[in-house]
Amino acid sequence: MGIEIEVEKLSGQGIIVGNLKKITRWARKNSLWPFPFATKCCGIEFMAVVGAHYDLARFGAEVVRFSPRQADLLMVAGTITYKMAPVLKTIYDQICEPKWVIAIGDCASSGGYFDTYSVLQGIDKIIPVDVYVPGCPPTPESIITAVMKIQNLIDEGKVLRSYERERPLPNP
Amino acid sequence: MLKESSGSEMKEGRMIINIGPSHPSTHGAFRMITEIEGEVIVNCEVEIGYVHRGVEKFAENLKYKQILPLTDRLNYVSAIMNNIGYVTAIERYMKIDVPKKAQYIRVILNELSRISDHLTCIGPNVVDIGALTPFWYFFRERERIYEIIEMWTGARLTTSYPWVGGLWRDHPWVGGFKDEIPSEFEKKVRSFLKTMKSAIDDVETLLTGNRIFIERTKGIGVMPAEKALEYGWTGPCLRASGVAWDLRKVEPYMCYEDFDFEVPVGENGDTYDRYLVRMEEMRQSMKIIEQAIDGIPEGPIMTSDPRVSLPPKKEVYNTIEGLIRQFELVMYDIQVPEGEFYYAVEAANGELGFYIVSDGTGKPYRFRIRPPCFAIYQAFPYLVKGMRIADLIAVLGSINIIAGELDR
Amino acid sequence: MKEKDLYQILEESLPHAVIEEREMLIIKVDKEKYLDTMKFLKDLKFDLFIDLFGTHYPATKEIEVIVHLYSTYRIKRIRIKCRVPEENPTLPSIYNLWNGADWFERETYDMLGVRFEGHPDLKRILTPAGFEDHPLRKEFPFRGKIPRKEKYHPEDKRFVEGEFWF
Numbered sequence: 001m002g003i004e005i006e007v008e009k010l011s012g013q014g015i016i017v018g019n020l021k022k023i024t025r026w027a028r029k030n031s032l033w034p035f036p037f038a039t040k041c042c043g044i045e046f047m048a049v050v051g052a053h054y055d056l057a058r059f060g061a062e063v064v065r066f067s068p069r070q071a072d073l074l075m076v077a078g079t080i081t082y083k084m085a086p087v088l089k090t091i092y093d094q095i096c097e098p099k100w101v102i103a104i105g106d107c108a109s110s111g112g113y114f115d116t117y118s119v120l121q122g123i124d125k126i127i128p129v130d131v132y133v134p135g136c137p138p139t140p141e142s143i144i145t146a147v148m149k150i151q152n153l154i155d156e157g158k159v160l161r162s163y164e165r166e167r168p169l170p171n172p
Numbered sequence: 173m174l175k176e177s178s179g180s181e182m183k184e185g186r187m188i189i190n191i192g193p194s195h196p197s198t199h200g201a202f203r204m205i206t207e208i209e210g211e212v213i214v215n216c217e218v219e220i221g222y223v224h225r226g227v228e229k230f231a232e233n234l235k236y237k238q239i240l241p242l243t244d245r246l247n248y249v250s251a252i253m254n255n256i257g258y259v260t261a262i263e264r265y266m267k268i269d270v271p272k273k274a275q276y277i278r279v280i281l282n283e284l285s286r287i288s289d290h291l292t293c294i295g296p297n298v299v300d301i302g303a304l305t306p307f308w309y310f311f312r313e314r315e316r317i318y319e320i321i322e323m324w325t326g327a328r329l330t331t332s333y334p335w336v337g338g339l340w341r342d343h344p345w346v347g348g349f350k351d352e353i354p355s356e357f358e359k360k361v362r363s364f365l366k367t368m369k370s371a372i373d374d375v376e377t378l379l380t381g382n383r384i385f386i387e388r389t390k391g392i393g394v395m396p397a398e399k400a401l402e403y404g405w406t407g408p409c410l411r412a413s414g415v416a417w418d419l420r421k422v423e424p425y426m427c428y429e430d431f432d433f434e435v436p437v438g439e440n441g442d443t444y445d446r447y448l449v450r451m452e453e454m455r456q457s458m459k460i461i462e463q464a465i466d467g468i469p470e471g472p473i474m475t476s477d478p479r480v481s482l483p484p485k486k487e488v489y490n491t492i493e494g495l496i497r498q499f500e501l502v503m504y505d506i507q508v509p510e511g512e513f514y515y516a517v518e519a520a521n522g523e524l525g526f527y528i529v530s531d532g533t534g535k536p537y538r539f540r541i542r543p544p545c546f547a548i549y550q551a552f553p554y555l556v557k558g559m560r561i562a563d564l565i566a567v568l569g570s571i572n573i574i575a576g577e578l579d580r
Numbered sequence: 581m582k583e584k585d586l587y588q589i590l591e592e593s594l595p596h597a598v599i600e601e602r603e604m605l606i607i608k609v610d611k612e613k614y615l616d617t618m619k620f621l622k623d624l625k626f627d628l629f630i631d632l633f634g635t636h637y638p639a640t641k642e643i644e645v646i647v648h649l650y651s652t653y654r655i656k657r658i659r660i661k662c663r664v665p666e667e668n669p670t671l672p673s674i675y676n677l678w679n680g681a682d683w684f685e686r687e688t689y690d691m692l693g694v695r696f697e698g699h700p701d702l703k704r705i706l707t708p709a710g711f712e713d714h715p716l717r718k719e720f721p722f723r724g725k726i727p728r729k730e731k732y733h734p735e736d737k738r739f740v741e742g743e744f745w746f
Binding site: 226228229415422523527538540546549550 | 628629630646655678687705720
Binding site for chain 3: 081082083115116117118121124160161162163164
């Protein structure tokens with residue numbers, strides 16, 4: 001886990017001395033509070049992850065908060081349409097720093113199976129994403145892997161935000 | 173409706189509360205705008221369309237086999253029922269005979285999906301009312317259903333498994349059904365039936381006679397029978413209002429007439445009756461599964477009708493007709509003859525119907541899905557008038573809205 | 581027995597309509613007689629309202645509105661078809677006969693542009709507010725009219741990799 005601690009014995013009292021950054025990062029990564037933004041089938045797989053068989057509580061992410069002001073991990077699961085996109089952006093803006101975003105499933109990563117007039121092709125067009133989870137729907141083990149990757153990111157002290165930007169098309 | 177009342181004539185003491193698209197107790201993405209006076213609801217307006225993907229428009233560009241994965245993302249908690257609705261519609265139109273073994277296995281998977289849907293309805297519904305324990309019991313059973321479905325079809329949630337004429341392929345490693353040593357599939361289904369029975373019994377002792385639960389759900393959200401028929405309600409919600417109407421008994425399809433089961437009918441049409449009807453339907457589904465797994469006949473698993481099924485490999489390599497048939501079916505997909513048809517099945521929520529206009533090419537001209545939740549949800553403002561916000565949450569959970577089916 | 585009676589009843593009382601029977605009874609009416617036919621069917625005890633939707637046929641420049649009903653007394657399905665011209669399509673609303681036609685008519689207005697007179701609150705239901713087209717018409721492209729990039733290039737992704745101090 002990587003915390004270097006020195007226990008100093010001072011006549012029976014125990015004092016732990018360590019690096020402030022490492023201790024706060026250890027505390028932060030083992031008590032993530034996720035905010036599930038589930039619109040479709042990937043939401044059902046998310047419910048299975050929080051259930052008793054594939055337990056997300058053993059990673060510390062047991063408290064599932066439904067208010068964005070109280071959460072720090074936004075998990076977007078399901079198709080986002082043009083009607084829903086302003087709602088998602090408002091919720092993302094309301095979460096306080098530091099925050100991480102997981103895009104669960106094909107529809108959230110890139111529009112997925114639906115290439116139609118009302119579906120936003122990927123949420124990274126409006127909010128920056130840290131981890132993408134492919135699958136339609138992804139197995140619960142993949143979702144747990146994504147949470148573990150977020151924990152590794154917190155350990156290194158990074159945020160990894162990826163946008164999609166408009167690049168000018170090459171000359172025909 | 174709300175605009176007129178809220179614009180210039182807003183009375184004193186009234187407030188507009190928005191139960192928005194992202195809310196812990198809305199199972200799906202839809203929005204309710206309620207006008208309340210104190211805590212009593214005076215008016216309510218519903219806004220949907222947050223998950224509208226344009227499935228009907230999209231399906232006009234796809235071949236019939238490519239539409240199958242679209243259908244199982246409609247009602248995603250019971251995906252196999254949507255697939256079976258689509259596939260039986262095409263089979264009934266083209267008058268294709270499906271072998272008995274395939275029909276029995278389809279019935280088993282169908283009823284397992286129905287149980288899974290009712291578990292997902294009751295579990296979160298009682299969580300919103302305040303009872304947390306049944307949720308854990310039910311979701312443990314759902315994991316067992318997922319294991320059985322995954323063993324047979326390969327996927328947990330979105331299966332796309334049945335096809336016109338039968339099922340895709342047999343599973344020899346699962347074992348024969350008439351051997352002395354029962355196969356893995358049969359063992360799992362029988363052990364599931366035992367654990368499911370004890371789970372339903374446990375939850376019934378917790379909830380059915382519970383005074384708090386009865387007070388919170390009796391007399392809430394009453395829908396009289398004539399109004400329910402006018403609104404287009406079908407399924408367990410209609411049966412809870414007192415109308416004995418089930419498409420498995422009225423228009424039997426997929427050899428449901430071979431099985432012996434009952435259809436529970438409620439009396440008052442309130443939330444308590446809807447809960448009781450769903451619990452009893454789960455017991456009847458278990459009865460059907462037991463009869464089906466006891467009597468699976470021998471036989472092929474896919475029809476040999478030349479319009480839809482691939483020929484055996486010996487014919488493909490040795491005769492010219494087999495080669496041509498294989499080529500045409502793989503390259504051009506099945507050709508549904510010209511015309512229009514509408515057939516419906518009894519999904520977990522009501523009548524799921526498919527209306528297809530075919531113009532002779534490999535793609536449909538018009539593909540229409542009749543969603544059961546759409547007709548049920550439009551009566552919501554009528555149901556909640558005069559009740560409190562806590563009752564609104566209880567009613568919302570009991571009518572089982574799945575946003576994917578509502579918006580398509 | 582009962583089926584013959586129903587077919588005969590319909591043939592005698594609706595002389596202007598074309599009646600046939602395939603997997604269910606199908607009635608074709610004109611726009612003027614649409615509301616009278618619906619009132620007559622409601623008196624014949626077709627009480628379960630199933631469906632209402634439309635199809636666009638650009639070849640004959642018409643939109644066809646289809647209604648499905650079910651009778652729990654006779655256990656019979658019926659389909660009513662009515663064609664309206666493509667430009668400025670209007671039809672009387674059957675909201676007062678069956679309350680369930682409410683959202684189905686709104687969806688037909690949203691997807692195809694058919695206006696229903698007498699409907700209490702006809703506005704868009706599935707597409708976002710401010711959407712101006714009618715998606716199910718045949719000339720509307722299924723990818724939509726918002727321009728999109730054709731291909732994806734690895735340079736399109738931009739990473740903002742940063743450190744946070746706490």
